[in-house]
Amino acid sequence: MTLKVLVVGAGVVGAACAFHASLAGLDVTVIDRGPVGAGTTSRGEGNILLSDKEPGPELELAHLSRALWDEAGEELGADSLEFESKGGLVVASTDEGLPALRAFAERQAAAGVLVEPVDRVHDLEPHLAPGIPGGVHYPQDAQVQPVLAAAALLRAAVARGARFHTGEVAAAVTDPDGRVTGIRTTAGDVLPADAVVNAAGTWGGEVGRRLGAPIEVLPRRGFVLVTEPLPPMVRHKVYSADYVANVASSDAGLETSCVVEGTRGGTILIGASRERVGFDTTMNPAVVTKLAAQACRLFPFLSEVQVIRAYRGFRPYCPDHLPVIGPDPRVPGVVHACGHEGAGIGLAPATGALVTAHLLGRPWHGADPAAHAGLLPDRFFTSGGGSE
Structure with missing residues (x-):
């Protein structure tokens, strides 16, 4: 049966x-x-x-x-999923943060992840802010709609x-x-x-x-910003190294870390925030402002770009x-x-x-x-x- x-x-x-x-x-x-x-x-x-x-x-x-x-x-057809094998780029915002990022990547490499240390991050992402000391490229990272x-x-x-x-x-x-x-x-x-x-x-x-x-x-609320459609400006999923720490954190308070990526439609998605506020769907302009400011520090051209909407939802969080x-x-x-x-x-x-x-x-x-x-x-x- x-x-x-x-x-x-x-x-x-x-x-x-x-x-x-x-x-x-x-x-x-x-x-x-x-x-x-x-x-x-x-x-x-x-x-x-x-x-x-x-x-x-x-x-x-x-x-x-x-x-x-x-x-x-x-x-199913990659187009039906808007599947993009775009790869990810994780960047260190300071010289002090780069060794920790590279050590994390080495542990992942030992577990079978493809990692490529990058010194010249602007070769991969020309529009990144100047002064970024380095990062790690992850060719296996991808995206779907x-x-x-x-x-x-x-x-x-x-x-x-x-x-x-x-x-x-x-x-x-x-x-x-x-x-x-x-x-x-x-x-x-x-x-x-x-x-x-x-x-x-x-x-x-x-x-x-x-x-x-x-x-x-438990629900963990997060916000994502969406920009106006643009010509291709961000090639990979790009985020700052502190994103990993925020994902692993159990703090109930607001945490934000810069995540920027383009979509097939030309919009740019900006995240990510995390906070434990139950199922409260209230729009919080302070979170939106903080995410936008972090994104502009990573990609300065975004300061001239219009955000057309912001959405929020709840991640299912286990202790x-x-x-x-x-x-x-x-x-x-x-x-x-x-x-x-x-x-x-x-x-x-x-x-x-x-x-x-x-x-x-x-x-x-x-x-x-x-x-x-x-x-x-x-x-x-x-x-x-x-x-x-």
Whole structure:
């Protein structure tokens, strides 16, 4: 009998889970209360990064995901994803910061990341501010248009027989042994399933609670600025070295670090900010001003460029900065795939493959559950982390 899988969430992670599960021949239904990619996915920059990850479980997943994005581009068409293998350039703003950046790159290189130390950064980015002492080029960094990517992955899953259901999960339906047999929606519908995948992004904690398997996934608000369309001015994803430290920080207060990259449409995206303010969507002009000032210091030409809009969203943040991927031991049949923070777009294909491997009970498309045990949800329970 074909395994029935219900994926909660139609963002890029949920779409990738549906894509791989349908490719494996499973019976897939995706449920979301809104359109495809309408949540955190629509608020991201589309980053596919190795450059910002310390050696460890997340980098290992990112390696696999980078290869799977190439496969997806070949199958779905790179244009349908706006896939660009543009590479990344991380720069040190001071002479004192350069040795630390290079040491970080050396650790990544030892873990298999392609790194190229750069002394003449203006050869790669002619419009950078003068006086930047050096940086590191990461040829594997890439970018997609997040909503297009989610839609393309889900469309491919539907072509293989997957279904999309608009609705909101209210609770799990279980048998007398506590195993999931489906979900009940807030509208009262019951959707049968042998397994339920929690790919609800920032709302993964609440969905987990409704399924009887709560996990600690918190929102971390971020702003992105969008400029008017310009001729090509920024060739790579360019960011300052302190971005890595901000990603790894657990501080609740506002943190900003300069990230600048161009898009196929000619606009330039400017980030990145992080702050833990719950689900507060208030526009904060001070954050926008700070991001713009940092970008202008990195690329002085931006001081003459118009910002046409600023958007904000919430990154799904776990206390240990790692995603939660795998079966929940408390409720058989529940599989988590959330908590990716700002890396969900980049990690989506590998997450989908790893979830499918867990569902199949064997490796799938390079994803071996035994090799990614550090991402399992029980790490919180066995360490006393407390999601009970």
